[in-house]
Amino acid sequence: MAPCCPHKMIKTEKTLHLKSSRGRKVRVVREHYLREQVPCYSSLCLASCDNDGKVLPGDLTHYVVPDVGVVLDYQEILEFRELQGIILTQTACQAVHHCKGRRHYNRLRNLLKDPRHDCVLFANEFQEFSFCQRENGESQEQWQTRCVYSAAVWYYNHLAGMMAVVMITENQDIINQYSNLQSGVYVISVQEYLQNFWLELRTAHELYRSIRQALQEKESECTEKEFTDHLPAEVLEAGIKSGRYIQGTLSVNKHRAQMEASVRTEGLTNKNTELSSEVLVYGNKNRNRAVHGDVVVVELLPKSQWRGKVSALTEVQLEEKNGEDMQSKPMPTGSVVGILQRNWRDYVVTFPPRESPQSQNRNSQRILTVPWDHRIPKIRISTQQADALQDHRVVVRIDSWESTSLYPNGHSVRVLGRAGELETEVQTILIENCIHVPPFSDAQLREMPVNSPEKPWKVDPSQVAERRDLRESHLVFSIDPAGCEDVDDTLSVRSLAGGKLLELGVHIADVTHFVAEGSLTDLEAHARATTYYLADRRYDMLPAILSADLCSLLGGVDRYAMSVLWELDAHTLAVNKVWYGRTVIRSSYQLHYELAQALLNGEQDEVPELTQLISSEKDAKLAQLKQALEMLTHVARHLRAQRDQGGALELEGVEVRAQLDNEKNITALVPRQPLEIHETVAECMIYANHWVARMIQEVFPHQALLRQHPPPRQEFFSQLVESAKSKGFTIDTRSNKALADSLDKAVDPQDSLLNRLLRMMATQAMSQAMYFSTGAIPQDQYYHYGLALDRYTHFTSPIRRYADIVVHRLLAAAIEVESGRSPAKALASSKELDELAHHINKKNRAAQQVQKVSTELFQCLYFKERDPHKDQCCVANAVIYAIRDNGVLAFVPLYGMKGPAYLKNREGQVLSAGQDGHCEWQSGSVRRYSDCITTTSSIGTTTFTLFCHITVRISVQSSRCHADSVNLEVVSNRPHRSVTLHQTESHSRSQLVQEVVRLAEEASQQAQGKATRLSKLSKEEQEFCQSKSPNLYLLLEEIRELSLMDPAMCNHSLKIVMGSK
């Protein structure tokens, strides 16, 4: 805080006792300025404090001031968003900085900045009346306590006794000494505080107990060294500079987590060229307490101790991409000498069952728990609930890993439930992917506009005055899947200038009108970055009042939109001009794909919106609508042809139709021939995204958020090329256009799966599309390979993607700049935008990961219930899509799953097929060729060829501490007898999810007696505006499986997805 206050200031001295990084104690005397005016950040203030920003509410029973010890040890408790009226003193915050380092200090600062947390910073040491001079002989701790207490008293007086102040401490002496000094200021323990004021906040009580337990255990730690000490920070820094040490991020090999880890050395400037990019860290001692993800410093071992990665083929490696050559030649090998940054997160662990032998003394209640993530070491937890927690999954945090301890010590944060139960497993998946989706808070929901029968929402006349009003001038309509409730894009097209010109319009929900930058809703949307889809539910990015109502561009109601209008030459379709801006629209028709296509084809004349009209009026309106659809199709064909010339890839084939029941639940998804109208709508969205990208990039060359799709690396295509060759097809991967053309030609009329599998391989070879800031990379890297566009961004789905919200704001600012005004708000710098892009990319990867893992979870839960040898559901048709040394990788279309199927087992037996194709384990040998694998036994030789259809039996390999996995066993080398039709495929997939949900509900109801927890849950969900609908997910999953690709990349399916929420 700079001493620049206009008020009276008093100069004094403050003596600090700091510890240098070498551990020496240093005494520092600093000039210190005291002021009369230091903001109190309370809404009760009567003293005209300069309370800029967050203030504590006045309607609380008390404010709470934690002492230094509480802030140091119990910060996690203070992080509960439910807690209110927290005052953090400067004294405590500085202590955190000194004792716990920058990372903890930053966490505290973020807490103070975050408006979702009701806490403020009081600069008590600058306040004339709360500052305490340190007395002779007074210890640092005593002085700090006196400072914090003095701050508490100051608040009580400053607010004229209107607010009680509670100081919390874990030190009984402090309670004894201070609790009776001043009425209105209470000194109590954390436990008393929680019990008196937050009795219902059970999780906070549990966390408190577990932290306290961990702290007590820490005091009684033994001193025998298990590991070498880490070197001090300055030694590490000097060593990195001189090239003696190497810095990088530790990555543990998931399949050999005990022994094998490596350090990726990004930005390595070491002259030693042998250190390409990776240093092997072999064994526990060399890893020296580093945990997966930590930024570590390694020292190379002498060359004689270098070694290779283990080359033996393990079961899991069968699944690895392209069967990369197992490297066994020695590589640079090192040991960890220090850790620059711990990147510990929340981990889900499983408590061992009672009977399992514990290496720890049972009486001390120190339990070794096993993390769900294979790469994380066992974590020792001190608890008094060991019995209650056995076989439960629990969220834990690591506190420390001393050199005297074989395992890190941690404390439990929250109990998720019994392992294997659906709810536990779903929560596990979320936490393991760092996805935090609490219900939307009351404060956040208060920001939302109201739309109720008593108080219907209306457009604001002042908004209408500022916007272009298209309600009368434009025929606006939407085309979405049947039953869609939230429409975030609409279209318009009309003829101008007597038919010489065409005007195409794309109108997107104006989400940023409702979500102000920096509001609580914005912060939450930013933190989530996307809507998350799991197998049986979704977690929305925005509250339902926006996503399903006020932002949804429904038919017949006035809505705000962000529009792009192109004026095109009617003949050449060249763009004359583009208009961007905020509009008011009223959509005339809410069409669904099948209806729109039927109208186009002249097969249908009934439109729901027109049924009430008399026939002459109806005919005129219908003709107008049909004409618009025809124009739209015409324009879209042209746009598509343009992109095709540039090499756009059609990697996905959207072939899905949702069957809905009366309550608009999807009962089945029927794959079907793609309609041209799908492509037409998608093309218009791509066009809008492209033109918005151009606009924001041109106006803000260094501060625009775009989306790139880097070209793939040629070597990744080898599997695709080789596989296609075995079927007589040539895949040309030299350019996106060549790839697209050759994929189109690789069609086997006998087997429609073949083309899907080839496209799946092509997709796997691709890089992922990513958001970036235009200031962060050179312009020649902006290219979107998949769409063949020089610039691209996301603009058309602001309801479920935060990137689109950012882009809407950028577009609004660009429009201001173009019209000669300066933007209302300062733009994010390129660096800030780049960080934002990284954040969104990371969250998108997490979203994809949870979607994938939750699908696998449902598959496992489904098959776990069945006897693979009796239940017909467990036997299915599969297609071989890759050959490995000891087996094949197979795709099961019926359930949309992929997995390895072994032809050779651990006992060395191989699978041989008899006359009827039925396979049996026999002793024998396997031989791998490029496009097939053969087994030879006394029965004879059996060949398994790429893309041939086989029959597999599906079973589940259970794991207590980790995720279960699905096992495929080859039953026959012929297709399954009752090869099912396409129609039933999707049906059984949706059944799978429904079945698992039903079983979980039953189990949960049984467990809870008559209290039906699940129905209660859904009530809560309604309250908090979080939906629990499997529908959309199923749709998405269907598309993903049909197209077998990254949903974030295929815009076409995104269109369907966003339209159907």
Ligand SMILES: [Zn+2]
């Ligand atoms: Zn004040």
